[in-house]
Amino acid sequence: MTNPTSGHTVESFNEEMRREHRTVLQMGALVRHQIRNAAKTLRDEDSEAARKVIADDLEVNALDIQVAAHVEAILARRTPVASDLREVLTVAKIATDLERCGDEAGKLAKLTIHFFDSPGIAPNYQLLQEVSKVAGFVELMLQESLDAFDARNIDSACEVIRTAESLDGEFRSALRRLMTFVLEDARTIGQFVDVVLAIRALERIGGHAKNISGYVVYLVTGRDVRHEDLAAIERDLKITDSIS
Amino acid sequence: MIEISPPSKKSEKNFTTRLESVDEFDRVETVGEMFVDRPKVSCLGVSVHYGDKQALFNINLDLGRNEVLALIGPSGCGKTTFLRCINRMNDTIEGCRVDGEIKIEGAEINHSDADVVSLRSKVGMVFQKPNPFPKSIFDNIAYGPRIHGLSGPKNELDDIVEAALKRAGLWEEVSDRLHTPATGLSGGQQQRLCIARAIAVNPEVILMDEPCSALDPIATARIEELIDDLREKFTIAIVTHSMHQAARVSQRTAYFHMGHLVEVGVTDQMFTNPRQRLTEDYITGRFG
Numbered sequence: 001m002t003n004p005t006s007g008h009t010v011e012s013f014n015e016e017m018r019r020e021h022r023t024v025l026q027m028g029a030l031v032r033h034q035i036r037n038a039a040k041t042l043r044d045e046d047s048e049a050a051r052k053v054i055a056d057d058l059e060v061n062a063l064d065i066q067v068a069a070h071v072e073a074i075l076a077r078r079t080p081v082a083s084d085l086r087e088v089l090t091v092a093k094i095a096t097d098l099e100r101c102g103d104e105a106g107k108l109a110k111l112t113i114h115f116f117d118s119p120g121i122a123p124n125y126q127l128l129q130e131v132s133k134v135a136g137f138v139e140l141m142l143q144e145s146l147d148a149f150d151a152r153n154i155d156s157a158c159e160v161i162r163t164a165e166s167l168d169g170e171f172r173s174a175l176r177r178l179m180t181f182v183l184e185d186a187r188t189i190g191q192f193v194d195v196v197l198a199i200r201a202l203e204r205i206g207g208h209a210k211n212i213s214g215y216v217v218y219l220v221t222g223r224d225v226r227h228e229d230l231a232a233i234e235r236d237l238k239i240t241d242s243i244s
Numbered sequence: 245m246i247e248i249s250p251p252s253k254k255s256e257k258n259f260t261t262r263l264e265s266v267d268e269f270d271r272v273e274t275v276g277e278m279f280v281d282r283p284k285v286s287c288l289g290v291s292v293h294y295g296d297k298q299a300l301f302n303i304n305l306d307l308g309r310n311e312v313l314a315l316i317g318p319s320g321c322g323k324t325t326f327l328r329c330i331n332r333m334n335d336t337i338e339g340c341r342v343d344g345e346i347k348i349e350g351a352e353i354n355h356s357d358a359d360v361v362s363l364r365s366k367v368g369m370v371f372q373k374p375n376p377f378p379k380s381i382f383d384n385i386a387y388g389p390r391i392h393g394l395s396g397p398k399n400e401l402d403d404i405v406e407a408a409l410k411r412a413g414l415w416e417e418v419s420d421r422l423h424t425p426a427t428g429l430s431g432g433q434q435q436r437l438c439i440a441r442a443i444a445v446n447p448e449v450i451l452m453d454e455p456c457s458a459l460d461p462i463a464t465a466r467i468e469e470l471i472d473d474l475r476e477k478f479t480i481a482i483v484t485h486s487m488h489q490a491a492r493v494s495q496r497t498a499y500f501h502m503g504h505l506v507e508v509g510v511t512d513q514m515f516t517n518p519r520q521r522l523t524e525d526y527i528t529g530r531f532g
Contacts (some may be wrong), residue, residue, distance in 0.1 A: 002528065007525070008532060009529050082515060082518055082524050083528065085516065222516060
Protein backbone atom coordinates (compact mmCIF):
# COMPACT_ATOMS: atom_id res chain seq x y z
CA MET A 1 0.00 0.00 0.00
CA THR A 2 0.97 3.66 -0.40
CA ASN A 3 2.63 4.97 2.77
CA PRO A 4 0.12 7.52 4.10
CA THR A 5 2.79 9.44 6.01
CA SER A 6 4.91 10.36 3.00
CA GLY A 7 4.86 11.21 -0.69
CA HIS A 8 2.20 13.95 -0.70
CA THR A 9 2.94 16.96 -2.86
CA VAL A 10 2.07 19.12 0.16
CA GLU A 11 4.88 18.42 2.63
CA SER A 12 2.97 19.84 5.61
CA PHE A 13 0.35 17.11 5.08
CA ASN A 14 3.09 14.46 5.31
CA GLU A 15 4.29 16.07 8.53
CA GLU A 16 0.77 16.12 10.04
CA MET A 17 0.25 12.45 9.20
CA ARG A 18 3.68 11.51 10.66
CA ARG A 19 2.95 13.53 13.80
CA GLU A 20 -0.30 11.65 14.51
CA HIS A 21 1.31 8.30 13.75
CA ARG A 22 4.11 9.12 16.21
CA THR A 23 1.68 10.41 18.85
CA VAL A 24 -0.28 7.16 18.81
CA LEU A 25 2.93 5.13 19.18
CA GLN A 26 4.01 7.40 22.01
CA MET A 27 0.61 6.92 23.63
CA GLY A 28 0.99 3.15 23.22
CA ALA A 29 4.40 3.18 24.92
CA LEU A 30 2.93 5.17 27.79
CA VAL A 31 0.00 2.78 28.23
CA ARG A 32 2.28 -0.27 28.21
CA HIS A 33 4.37 1.45 30.87
CA GLN A 34 1.18 2.02 32.88
CA ILE A 35 0.15 -1.65 32.65
CA ARG A 36 3.63 -2.82 33.67
CA ASN A 37 3.79 -0.35 36.55
CA ALA A 38 0.29 -1.19 37.75
CA ALA A 39 1.17 -4.91 37.90
CA LYS A 40 4.44 -4.03 39.66
CA THR A 41 2.63 -2.04 42.36
CA LEU A 42 0.74 -5.22 43.25
CA ARG A 43 3.95 -7.25 43.46
CA ASP A 44 5.76 -4.53 45.42
CA GLU A 45 2.74 -3.80 47.64
CA ASP A 46 3.39 -0.15 46.79
CA SER A 47 0.21 1.90 47.04
CA GLU A 48 2.18 5.17 46.58
CA ALA A 49 3.36 3.96 43.17
CA ALA A 50 -0.22 2.85 42.45
CA ARG A 51 -1.44 6.40 43.08
CA LYS A 52 1.16 7.63 40.60
CA VAL A 53 -0.13 5.15 37.98
CA ILE A 54 -3.62 6.57 38.45
CA ALA A 55 -2.35 10.15 38.21
CA ASP A 56 -0.30 9.37 35.10
CA ASP A 57 -3.44 8.21 33.31
CA LEU A 58 -4.20 11.91 32.87
CA GLU A 59 -1.27 12.07 30.44
CA VAL A 60 -2.82 9.27 28.36
CA ASN A 61 -6.17 11.07 28.41
CA ALA A 62 -4.49 14.30 27.29
CA LEU A 63 -2.87 12.52 24.33
CA ASP A 64 -6.22 10.98 23.40
CA ILE A 65 -7.81 14.43 23.32
CA GLN A 66 -4.86 15.80 21.35
CA VAL A 67 -5.14 13.06 18.72
CA ALA A 68 -8.92 13.61 18.44
CA ALA A 69 -8.42 17.35 17.90
CA HIS A 70 -5.69 16.82 15.29
CA VAL A 71 -7.73 14.18 13.47
CA GLU A 72 -10.68 16.56 13.37
CA ALA A 73 -8.44 19.27 11.91
CA ILE A 74 -6.96 16.91 9.29
CA LEU A 75 -10.43 15.75 8.22
CA ALA A 76 -11.67 19.33 7.96
CA ARG A 77 -8.63 20.83 6.27
CA ARG A 78 -7.19 18.01 4.16
CA THR A 79 -10.31 15.88 3.46
CA PRO A 80 -8.16 12.77 3.04
CA VAL A 81 -9.24 9.84 0.86
CA ALA A 82 -8.18 6.21 0.30
CA SER A 83 -5.14 5.08 2.35
CA ASP A 84 -4.80 8.57 3.87
CA LEU A 85 -8.37 8.42 5.14
CA ARG A 86 -7.83 4.91 6.49
CA GLU A 87 -4.67 6.03 8.32
CA VAL A 88 -6.49 8.98 9.91
CA LEU A 89 -9.46 6.82 10.97
CA THR A 90 -7.10 4.11 12.25
CA VAL A 91 -5.09 6.60 14.31
CA ALA A 92 -8.32 7.94 15.87
CA LYS A 93 -9.60 4.47 16.71
CA ILE A 94 -6.28 3.24 18.14
CA ALA A 95 -6.09 6.34 20.36
CA THR A 96 -9.55 5.55 21.74
CA ASP A 97 -8.61 1.92 22.45
CA LEU A 98 -5.35 2.97 24.11
CA GLU A 99 -7.16 5.46 26.32
CA ARG A 100 -9.40 2.62 27.52
CA CYS A 101 -6.35 0.42 28.14
CA GLY A 102 -5.04 3.25 30.35
CA ASP A 103 -8.30 3.15 32.31
CA GLU A 104 -7.98 -0.61 32.80
CA ALA A 105 -4.41 -0.17 34.09
CA GLY A 106 -5.84 2.36 36.54
CA LYS A 107 -8.28 -0.29 37.82
CA LEU A 108 -5.33 -2.56 38.53
CA ALA A 109 -3.59 0.21 40.46
CA LYS A 110 -6.76 0.77 42.49
CA LEU A 111 -6.63 -2.90 43.49
CA THR A 112 -3.16 -2.33 44.97
CA ILE A 113 -4.47 0.59 46.99
CA HIS A 114 -7.46 -1.47 48.10
CA PHE A 115 -5.31 -4.39 49.24
CA PHE A 116 -2.41 -2.59 50.83
CA ASP A 117 -3.94 0.61 52.14
CA SER A 118 -6.95 -0.95 53.86
CA PRO A 119 -6.40 -2.24 57.35
CA GLY A 120 -7.38 -5.80 58.03
CA ILE A 121 -6.85 -7.18 54.53
CA ALA A 122 -4.05 -9.71 54.16
CA PRO A 123 -3.89 -10.51 50.47
CA ASN A 124 -3.30 -14.01 49.28
CA TYR A 125 -0.09 -13.75 47.25
CA GLN A 126 -0.86 -16.77 45.12
CA LEU A 127 -4.00 -14.98 43.92
CA LEU A 128 -1.96 -11.93 43.01
CA GLN A 129 0.54 -13.97 41.02
CA GLU A 130 -2.19 -14.72 38.48
CA VAL A 131 -2.66 -10.98 37.93
CA SER A 132 1.05 -10.45 37.20
CA LYS A 133 1.10 -13.33 34.77
CA VAL A 134 -1.86 -12.07 32.72
CA ALA A 135 -0.56 -8.47 32.84
CA GLY A 136 2.72 -9.52 31.20
CA PHE A 137 0.83 -11.44 28.55
CA VAL A 138 -1.50 -8.61 27.49
CA GLU A 139 1.25 -5.99 27.61
CA LEU A 140 3.15 -8.04 25.06
CA MET A 141 0.02 -8.35 22.90
CA LEU A 142 -0.43 -4.58 22.99
CA GLN A 143 3.19 -4.04 21.99
CA GLU A 144 2.89 -6.47 19.09
CA SER A 145 -0.32 -4.85 17.83
CA LEU A 146 1.34 -1.41 17.87
CA ASP A 147 4.43 -2.81 16.11
CA ALA A 148 2.09 -4.22 13.45
CA PHE A 149 0.50 -0.77 13.08
CA ASP A 150 3.88 0.93 12.77
CA ALA A 151 5.08 -1.56 10.13
CA ARG A 152 1.60 -1.89 8.49
CA ASN A 153 2.16 -5.62 8.77
CA ILE A 154 -1.02 -7.70 8.46
CA ASP A 155 0.77 -10.99 9.23
CA SER A 156 1.82 -9.66 12.64
CA ALA A 157 -1.66 -8.21 13.16
CA CYS A 158 -3.21 -11.63 12.45
CA GLU A 159 -0.80 -13.19 14.94
CA VAL A 160 -2.12 -10.86 17.68
CA ILE A 161 -5.71 -11.72 16.71
CA ARG A 162 -4.78 -15.40 17.00
CA THR A 163 -3.33 -14.80 20.49
CA ALA A 164 -6.42 -12.81 21.50
CA GLU A 165 -8.65 -15.68 20.51
CA SER A 166 -6.75 -17.91 22.95
CA LEU A 167 -6.93 -15.26 25.69
CA ASP A 168 -10.43 -16.30 26.66
CA GLY A 169 -9.09 -19.81 27.40
CA GLU A 170 -6.29 -18.29 29.51
CA PHE A 171 -8.85 -16.29 31.46
CA ARG A 172 -10.91 -19.40 32.16
CA SER A 173 -7.94 -21.45 33.31
CA ALA A 174 -6.83 -18.59 35.58
CA LEU A 175 -10.34 -18.59 36.99
CA ARG A 176 -10.14 -22.34 37.66
CA ARG A 177 -6.82 -21.96 39.48
CA LEU A 178 -8.22 -19.11 41.56
CA MET A 179 -11.29 -21.17 42.43
CA THR A 180 -9.10 -23.78 44.11
CA PHE A 181 -7.87 -21.13 46.60
CA VAL A 182 -11.42 -20.17 47.42
CA LEU A 183 -12.41 -23.77 47.93
CA GLU A 184 -9.45 -24.23 50.30
CA ASP A 185 -10.18 -21.09 52.29
CA ALA A 186 -13.62 -19.48 51.94
CA ARG A 187 -12.35 -16.32 53.71
CA THR A 188 -10.50 -15.36 50.50
CA ILE A 189 -13.79 -14.95 48.60
CA GLY A 190 -13.65 -11.11 48.78
CA GLN A 191 -10.11 -11.08 47.43
CA PHE A 192 -11.08 -13.65 44.83
CA VAL A 193 -13.71 -11.28 43.45
CA ASP A 194 -11.25 -8.37 43.38
CA VAL A 195 -8.62 -10.43 41.60
CA VAL A 196 -11.14 -11.76 39.06
CA LEU A 197 -12.16 -8.17 38.29
CA ALA A 198 -8.49 -7.23 37.86
CA ILE A 199 -7.91 -10.12 35.47
CA ARG A 200 -11.08 -9.18 33.61
CA ALA A 201 -9.64 -5.64 33.23
CA LEU A 202 -6.45 -7.15 31.79
CA GLU A 203 -8.46 -9.37 29.48
CA ARG A 204 -10.13 -6.22 28.14
CA ILE A 205 -6.67 -4.81 27.35
CA GLY A 206 -6.10 -7.98 25.29
CA GLY A 207 -9.39 -7.24 23.54
CA HIS A 208 -8.19 -3.71 22.73
CA ALA A 209 -4.93 -5.15 21.33
CA LYS A 210 -7.08 -7.37 19.11
CA ASN A 211 -9.10 -4.32 18.01
CA ILE A 212 -5.88 -2.47 17.14
CA SER A 213 -4.72 -5.43 15.05
CA GLY A 214 -8.08 -5.44 13.26
CA TYR A 215 -7.57 -1.75 12.45
CA VAL A 216 -4.17 -2.65 10.93
CA VAL A 217 -5.88 -5.12 8.58
CA TYR A 218 -8.35 -2.35 7.67
CA LEU A 219 -5.53 0.15 7.19
CA VAL A 220 -3.64 -2.09 4.78
CA THR A 221 -6.49 -3.78 2.91
CA GLY A 222 -9.54 -1.55 3.40
CA ARG A 223 -11.48 -4.50 4.90
CA ASP A 224 -13.34 -4.01 8.17
CA VAL A 225 -12.66 -7.26 10.06
CA ARG A 226 -13.70 -6.20 13.56
CA HIS A 227 -16.52 -8.70 13.77
CA GLU A 228 -14.84 -11.58 11.96
CA ASP A 229 -12.86 -14.44 13.43
CA LEU A 230 -9.30 -15.13 12.35
CA ALA A 231 -10.22 -17.98 10.00
CA ALA A 232 -12.61 -15.68 8.07
CA ILE A 233 -10.02 -12.86 7.98
CA GLU A 234 -7.29 -15.13 6.66
CA ARG A 235 -9.64 -16.63 4.07
CA ASP A 236 -10.58 -13.10 2.85
CA LEU A 237 -6.97 -11.99 2.74
CA LYS A 238 -6.06 -15.05 0.69
CA ILE A 239 -8.83 -14.23 -1.82
CA THR A 240 -7.70 -10.57 -2.04
CA ASP A 241 -4.10 -11.72 -2.58
CA SER A 242 -5.07 -14.04 -5.40
CA ILE A 243 -7.04 -11.25 -7.16
CA SER A 244 -4.20 -8.73 -6.98
CA MET B 245 -35.81 5.06 -6.66
CA ILE B 246 -33.65 5.51 -9.76
CA GLU B 247 -32.49 2.36 -11.42
CA ILE B 248 -28.95 2.76 -12.69
CA SER B 249 -27.05 0.41 -14.97
CA PRO B 250 -25.06 -1.83 -12.63
CA PRO B 251 -21.45 -2.79 -13.39
CA SER B 252 -21.68 -5.79 -15.65
CA LYS B 253 -21.00 -9.04 -13.81
CA LYS B 254 -21.34 -11.08 -16.95
CA SER B 255 -18.64 -9.26 -18.84
CA GLU B 256 -15.31 -10.98 -18.51
CA LYS B 257 -13.79 -7.72 -19.66
CA ASN B 258 -14.30 -6.17 -16.22
CA PHE B 259 -10.99 -7.54 -15.03
CA THR B 260 -8.43 -6.61 -12.44
CA THR B 261 -4.71 -6.35 -12.91
CA ARG B 262 -2.54 -4.20 -10.72
CA LEU B 263 -0.53 -1.40 -12.27
CA GLU B 264 2.29 -0.01 -10.16
CA SER B 265 3.86 2.55 -12.46
CA VAL B 266 3.44 4.49 -15.67
CA ASP B 267 6.19 2.36 -17.26
CA GLU B 268 3.88 -0.64 -17.16
CA PHE B 269 1.25 0.92 -19.43
CA ASP B 270 2.32 -1.13 -22.42
CA ARG B 271 1.48 -4.44 -20.83
CA VAL B 272 -1.44 -3.69 -18.55
CA GLU B 273 -5.04 -2.95 -19.42
CA THR B 274 -7.65 -0.95 -17.54
CA VAL B 275 -8.70 -2.23 -14.13
CA GLY B 276 -12.25 -2.21 -12.85
CA GLU B 277 -15.84 -1.87 -13.92
CA MET B 278 -15.57 -0.24 -17.36
CA PHE B 279 -18.62 -2.07 -18.65
CA VAL B 280 -22.18 -1.92 -17.38
CA ASP B 281 -25.35 -3.82 -18.19
CA ARG B 282 -27.49 -2.13 -20.86
CA PRO B 283 -25.19 0.87 -21.43
CA LYS B 284 -26.51 4.16 -22.77
CA VAL B 285 -23.15 4.94 -24.37
CA SER B 286 -20.63 2.26 -25.18
CA CYS B 287 -17.03 3.04 -26.17
CA LEU B 288 -14.73 0.29 -27.40
CA GLY B 289 -11.10 0.69 -28.38
CA VAL B 290 -11.33 4.47 -28.69
CA SER B 291 -8.05 6.15 -29.65
CA VAL B 292 -7.60 9.80 -30.55
CA HIS B 293 -4.72 11.41 -32.44
CA TYR B 294 -4.06 15.13 -32.82
CA GLY B 295 -1.86 14.99 -35.90
CA ASP B 296 1.02 12.69 -34.95
CA LYS B 297 0.40 12.96 -31.25
CA GLN B 298 -1.76 10.27 -29.70
CA ALA B 299 -4.00 11.69 -26.97
CA LEU B 300 -6.09 8.63 -26.08
CA PHE B 301 -5.07 4.97 -26.13
CA ASN B 302 -7.61 2.23 -26.70
CA ILE B 303 -10.28 3.38 -24.23
CA ASN B 304 -13.03 0.91 -23.30
CA LEU B 305 -15.71 2.56 -21.19
CA ASP B 306 -19.50 2.47 -20.90
CA LEU B 307 -21.81 5.20 -19.64
CA GLY B 308 -24.73 3.64 -17.78
CA ARG B 309 -28.35 4.76 -17.74
CA ASN B 310 -29.28 7.24 -15.00
CA GLU B 311 -25.70 7.30 -13.90
CA VAL B 312 -23.24 10.11 -13.28
CA LEU B 313 -19.79 9.04 -14.42
CA ALA B 314 -16.93 11.24 -13.19
CA LEU B 315 -13.79 11.49 -15.32
CA ILE B 316 -10.75 12.46 -13.27
CA GLY B 317 -7.02 12.72 -13.87
CA PRO B 318 -4.19 15.24 -14.10
CA SER B 319 -4.20 18.00 -16.72
CA GLY B 320 -3.54 16.65 -20.21
CA CYS B 321 -4.57 13.09 -19.32
CA GLY B 322 -7.25 12.94 -22.02
CA LYS B 323 -10.46 13.15 -19.99
CA THR B 324 -11.83 16.17 -21.89
CA THR B 325 -10.72 14.65 -25.20
CA PHE B 326 -12.69 11.53 -24.30
CA LEU B 327 -15.74 13.59 -23.32
CA ARG B 328 -15.62 15.48 -26.61
CA CYS B 329 -15.59 12.18 -28.56
CA ILE B 330 -19.09 11.40 -27.32
CA ASN B 331 -20.73 14.28 -29.20
CA ARG B 332 -18.10 14.49 -31.94
CA MET B 333 -16.84 17.86 -30.76
CA ASN B 334 -13.36 16.75 -31.83
CA ASP B 335 -14.57 16.92 -35.46
CA THR B 336 -14.08 20.67 -35.21
CA ILE B 337 -10.34 20.28 -34.52
CA GLU B 338 -8.18 20.08 -37.61
CA GLY B 339 -5.93 17.03 -37.74
CA CYS B 340 -7.90 15.19 -35.05
CA ARG B 341 -8.62 11.53 -35.77
CA VAL B 342 -10.91 9.33 -33.67
CA ASP B 343 -10.66 5.54 -34.01
CA GLY B 344 -12.73 2.86 -32.37
CA GLU B 345 -16.42 2.33 -31.71
CA ILE B 346 -18.69 4.81 -29.93
CA LYS B 347 -22.32 3.75 -29.79
CA ILE B 348 -25.33 5.47 -28.28
CA GLU B 349 -28.16 2.98 -27.75
CA GLY B 350 -26.31 0.66 -30.08
CA ALA B 351 -25.99 3.17 -32.97
CA GLU B 352 -22.47 4.09 -34.08
CA ILE B 353 -22.05 7.86 -33.85
CA ASN B 354 -19.02 8.07 -36.14
CA HIS B 355 -20.77 6.22 -38.97
CA SER B 356 -20.68 8.14 -42.28
CA ASP B 357 -24.51 8.31 -42.27
CA ALA B 358 -24.71 9.64 -38.71
CA ASP B 359 -26.26 13.11 -38.42
CA VAL B 360 -24.03 15.31 -36.24
CA VAL B 361 -26.74 17.92 -35.59
CA SER B 362 -29.11 15.24 -34.37
CA LEU B 363 -26.29 13.69 -32.31
CA ARG B 364 -25.65 16.99 -30.55
CA SER B 365 -29.32 17.32 -29.68
CA LYS B 366 -29.09 13.86 -28.11
CA VAL B 367 -25.82 14.64 -26.36
CA GLY B 368 -25.84 18.05 -24.70
CA MET B 369 -22.73 19.73 -23.37
CA VAL B 370 -22.01 22.17 -20.58
CA PHE B 371 -18.64 23.89 -20.54
CA GLN B 372 -16.23 25.13 -17.90
CA LYS B 373 -17.23 28.78 -18.23
CA PRO B 374 -20.91 29.61 -18.54
CA ASN B 375 -21.45 30.72 -22.14
CA PRO B 376 -24.95 32.17 -22.47
CA PHE B 377 -25.80 33.60 -25.88
CA PRO B 378 -26.04 37.41 -25.93
CA LYS B 379 -29.80 37.09 -25.99
CA SER B 380 -32.61 37.08 -23.48
CA ILE B 381 -33.01 34.28 -20.93
CA PHE B 382 -36.03 33.05 -22.87
CA ASP B 383 -34.24 33.02 -26.23
CA ASN B 384 -31.25 31.17 -24.79
CA ILE B 385 -33.51 28.27 -23.89
CA ALA B 386 -35.76 28.56 -26.96
CA TYR B 387 -32.82 28.56 -29.38
CA GLY B 388 -32.25 24.79 -29.42
CA PRO B 389 -35.90 23.71 -29.66
CA ARG B 390 -36.36 26.22 -32.51
CA ILE B 391 -33.42 24.98 -34.61
CA HIS B 392 -34.25 21.34 -33.96
CA GLY B 393 -37.87 21.95 -34.88
CA LEU B 394 -39.12 20.82 -31.49
CA SER B 395 -41.32 23.84 -30.90
CA GLY B 396 -44.77 24.30 -32.32
CA PRO B 397 -46.97 27.21 -31.42
CA LYS B 398 -45.71 30.01 -29.21
CA ASN B 399 -47.35 28.70 -26.04
CA GLU B 400 -45.71 25.29 -26.60
CA LEU B 401 -42.33 27.02 -26.67
CA ASP B 402 -43.28 28.84 -23.46
CA ASP B 403 -43.94 25.45 -21.87
CA ILE B 404 -40.58 24.04 -23.04
CA VAL B 405 -38.73 27.08 -21.67
CA GLU B 406 -40.58 26.91 -18.35
CA ALA B 407 -40.02 23.15 -18.00
CA ALA B 408 -36.29 23.43 -18.78
CA LEU B 409 -35.81 26.31 -16.34
CA LYS B 410 -37.75 24.45 -13.66
CA ARG B 411 -35.72 21.30 -14.21
CA ALA B 412 -32.52 23.37 -13.89
CA GLY B 413 -33.82 24.92 -10.66
CA LEU B 414 -33.75 28.43 -12.12
CA TRP B 415 -37.43 29.15 -12.81
CA GLU B 416 -38.23 30.79 -9.50
CA GLU B 417 -35.26 33.12 -9.79
CA VAL B 418 -35.91 34.30 -13.36
CA SER B 419 -39.60 33.78 -14.14
CA ASP B 420 -40.31 37.51 -13.78
CA ARG B 421 -37.49 38.60 -16.11
CA LEU B 422 -37.41 36.05 -18.92
CA HIS B 423 -36.90 38.70 -21.55
CA THR B 424 -33.93 40.40 -19.91
CA PRO B 425 -30.37 39.66 -21.12
CA ALA B 426 -28.98 36.35 -19.88
CA THR B 427 -25.61 37.99 -19.38
CA GLY B 428 -27.13 39.90 -16.45
CA LEU B 429 -27.41 36.69 -14.40
CA SER B 430 -24.79 35.68 -11.80
CA GLY B 431 -22.14 33.09 -12.77
CA GLY B 432 -23.98 30.26 -11.02
CA GLN B 433 -27.30 31.27 -12.59
CA GLN B 434 -25.66 31.49 -16.02
CA GLN B 435 -24.29 27.96 -15.62
CA ARG B 436 -27.73 26.65 -14.63
CA LEU B 437 -29.13 28.51 -17.65
CA CYS B 438 -26.63 26.65 -19.85
CA ILE B 439 -27.78 23.38 -18.30
CA ALA B 440 -31.40 24.39 -18.92
CA ARG B 441 -30.45 25.22 -22.51
CA ALA B 442 -28.86 21.79 -22.91
CA ILE B 443 -31.89 19.92 -21.53
CA ALA B 444 -34.46 21.98 -23.47
CA VAL B 445 -33.83 19.81 -26.57
CA ASN B 446 -34.56 16.57 -24.68
CA PRO B 447 -31.06 15.08 -24.78
CA GLU B 448 -30.29 11.56 -23.55
CA VAL B 449 -26.78 12.30 -22.41
CA ILE B 450 -25.30 15.43 -20.83
CA LEU B 451 -21.57 16.02 -20.92
CA MET B 452 -20.13 18.45 -18.39
CA ASP B 453 -16.60 19.76 -18.67
CA GLU B 454 -15.61 21.17 -15.26
CA PRO B 455 -19.01 22.89 -14.90
CA CYS B 456 -18.27 24.34 -11.46
CA SER B 457 -14.67 25.45 -11.80
CA ALA B 458 -15.68 29.12 -12.18
CA LEU B 459 -18.33 29.07 -9.45
CA ASP B 460 -18.37 29.83 -5.73
CA PRO B 461 -19.16 27.06 -3.18
CA ILE B 462 -22.89 27.86 -2.94
CA ALA B 463 -23.37 27.98 -6.72
CA THR B 464 -21.30 24.76 -6.93
CA ALA B 465 -23.56 23.07 -4.38
CA ARG B 466 -26.64 24.06 -6.36
CA ILE B 467 -25.19 22.63 -9.58
CA GLU B 468 -24.24 19.41 -7.76
CA GLU B 469 -27.76 19.15 -6.38
CA LEU B 470 -29.07 19.72 -9.89
CA ILE B 471 -26.79 17.01 -11.32
CA ASP B 472 -28.25 14.57 -8.81
CA ASP B 473 -31.81 15.53 -9.85
CA LEU B 474 -31.00 15.32 -13.57
CA ARG B 475 -29.77 11.76 -13.13
CA GLU B 476 -33.40 10.65 -12.90
CA LYS B 477 -33.78 11.34 -16.60
CA PHE B 478 -30.33 11.62 -18.18
CA THR B 479 -26.98 9.90 -18.40
CA ILE B 480 -24.28 12.32 -17.26
CA ALA B 481 -20.51 12.34 -17.71
CA ILE B 482 -18.63 15.01 -15.80
CA VAL B 483 -14.98 16.01 -16.06
CA THR B 484 -13.78 17.52 -12.82
CA HIS B 485 -10.52 18.45 -11.17
CA SER B 486 -12.17 18.35 -7.78
CA MET B 487 -11.78 14.90 -6.24
CA HIS B 488 -14.42 15.74 -3.72
CA GLN B 489 -16.88 16.82 -6.35
CA ALA B 490 -16.33 13.54 -8.19
CA ALA B 491 -16.84 11.68 -4.91
CA ARG B 492 -20.02 13.63 -4.13
CA VAL B 493 -21.85 13.57 -7.46
CA SER B 494 -20.93 10.38 -9.29
CA GLN B 495 -21.82 6.72 -9.04
CA ARG B 496 -18.77 5.55 -11.00
CA THR B 497 -15.41 7.22 -11.47
CA ALA B 498 -12.88 6.75 -14.26
CA TYR B 499 -9.24 7.69 -13.73
CA PHE B 500 -7.24 8.73 -16.80
CA HIS B 501 -3.47 9.09 -16.91
CA MET B 502 -1.42 10.21 -19.90
CA GLY B 503 -4.13 9.18 -22.36
CA HIS B 504 -4.73 5.78 -20.75
CA LEU B 505 -7.75 4.73 -18.77
CA VAL B 506 -6.10 3.33 -15.66
CA GLU B 507 -9.04 2.41 -13.47
CA VAL B 508 -12.83 2.57 -13.40
CA GLY B 509 -14.79 1.78 -10.29
CA VAL B 510 -17.80 2.40 -8.15
CA THR B 511 -17.11 5.85 -6.70
CA ASP B 512 -17.28 4.82 -3.05
CA GLN B 513 -14.66 2.19 -3.66
CA MET B 514 -12.46 4.43 -5.84
CA PHE B 515 -12.16 7.00 -3.05
CA THR B 516 -11.74 4.59 -0.15
CA ASN B 517 -9.74 1.74 -1.59
CA PRO B 518 -8.69 2.13 -5.24
CA ARG B 519 -7.16 -0.91 -6.89
CA GLN B 520 -4.35 0.84 -8.74
CA ARG B 521 -1.38 2.44 -7.06
CA LEU B 522 -1.46 5.25 -9.65
CA THR B 523 -5.09 6.07 -8.85
CA GLU B 524 -4.34 6.13 -5.15
CA ASP B 525 -1.32 8.39 -5.61
CA TYR B 526 -3.36 10.82 -7.71
CA ILE B 527 -6.44 11.06 -5.50
CA THR B 528 -4.33 11.39 -2.35
CA GLY B 529 -2.41 14.32 -3.83
CA ARG B 530 0.91 12.66 -4.51
CA PHE B 531 1.07 14.03 -8.04
CA GLY B 532 -1.17 15.88 -10.46
